[in-house]
Amino acid sequence: MIDRRGFLAAGLASTAGLAVSATGEVPSSVDALPTEPFNLLYAPHFGMFKHHAGDDLIDQLKFAHSLGFRAWEDNGMMKRDVATQEKIAATMSELGMTMGVFVAHAGFKDGLYVNGGSEARAFLQQQMREAVEVAKRVNAKWCTIVPGKFVNNLEWDYQTANVVDCLRAMAEVCEPEGLVMVLEPLNPWTNHPGLFLTKIPQAYAICEAVNSPSCKILDDLYHQQITEGNLIPNMEKAWKHIAYIQVGDNPGRKEPGTGEINYLNVFADLHRRGFKGIVGMEHGNSVDGKEGELRVINAYRQCDAFLG
């Protein structure tokens, strides 16, 4: 079930949409939204536009494409059946959309990485073999890694060394396939107390130590606004290892414009750096239903207007 206007009329509405968007008013229907591709590869996820596009995954992709989005991400991709993965990939190829991250391994519950050891490394390598198969099927170049919890009975530096060992073993599986693991530091104050990896400089040091093109950083600016702030200078310092960006405003983890982060300036900075990668929209919608979806799309139009 697709909102009729989502596909059919959108192509006619771009001029009116630009005018609406420039005033900052939320349009009352998708007819009033621009349709041209955004300047950056913002990547929505399944469910974000379901009130317009319906529950069908393919319709959701087509809806997003019709409004200028050229990328997508799906944290749960590994859990989808093969036929669904193939259908998503085929549709995205047809539409010329780039696949963003899926979660390859997130150790939210244990200290597997920080304790390390050969068994942990073997398990994680197997996990990456499976991730490589999924990545090939869906044309994904990046996958998310959350290297688990820290423990209280081992010196911090040993924990770091063990994490590096695990990631190096995992990178060995990814490198020949061109798959890039992106390490995601998560904030300990609002969402994820107890995790090992929280900061961008910490992730940077780990990438230096692993020393592989398959081990890079996912800089989720929502998490980093909470953990360390100073977003643009921190991106600058770690830029060599940042391969993927995610966004969400703080507080609340909703679309840009609902909190304290100046995403117009952040996106302008990414553009200035010549960033061609993905900006994952890993946040909720601040308002439910169709109105909320229009707000999300409009928010991205506003923050994407950095070229004037």
Ligand SMILES: O=C(O)C(=O)CO
């Ligand atoms: O779990 C989270 O908060 C994440 O950002 C994972 O990608």
